[in-house]
Amino acid sequence: MEYFVIASRELVLAFRLVGVEGSVAVNRKEALQAFNRITGRDSADSEGGALHSVLHNVLPLDSKPKVLILSEDVSVMIEDEVLAWQKAAKYPLIVEIPPLSGHLEGKKTLTDAIREAVGISV
Numbered sequence: 199m200e201y202f203v204i205a206s207r208e209l210v211l212a213f214r215l216v217g218v219e220g221s222v223a224v225n226r227k228e229a230l231q232a233f234n235r236i237t238g239r240d241s242a243d244s245e246g247g248a249l250h251s252v253l254h255n256v257l258p259l260d261s262k263p264k265v266l267i268l269s270e271d272v273s274v275m276i277e278d279e280v281l282a283w284q285k286a287a288k289y290p291l292i293v294e295i296p297p298l299s300g301h302l303e304g305k306k307t308l309t310d311a312i313r314e315a316v317g318i319s320v
Contacts, residue, residue: 202290204232205269208298213267220267229275236266236290237283266290269297 203213203220210220221236223229233239273280273294280292 200263201265201267202236202263203267203269204229204236204272205267205295206271206297209269209295218267223272223275226275229272230279233266233268233276233279236263237288238262239279263290266292268292268294270294271297 201213201218203210203218204223205213205220206224207222210222213220221228221232223232268280273292284292
């Protein structure tokens with residue numbers, strides 16, 4: 199498994215149509231449980247408790263995704279955990295995509311982030 203998506207039902211379904219597994223998250227608890235399951239964070243750190251420890255063993259280590267795709271709205275729900283994960287520079291790499299309703303106000307587009315990092319327009 200190379201990719202995994204955590205997003206709304208519609209986005210997860212769309213990704214499944216092209217072979218990418220995913221988890222639906224409509225609130226913080228669901229988003230955090232899915233994030234902890236995919237990243238392998240300890241259940242002591244999560245709000246999922248016993249459910250997390252059951253879900254944690256679903257994916258063997260060799261099938262953990264290399265890229266975790268989060269919709270912007272899900273990313274906002276678990277912003278502190280995502281930032282901590284990114285600062286630790288661990289896999290999976292986290293990529294944010296806009297939800298079906300479009301970019302959230304104040305979020306940079308991928309093009310904006312590249313322009314800021316590289317200094318050229320793509």
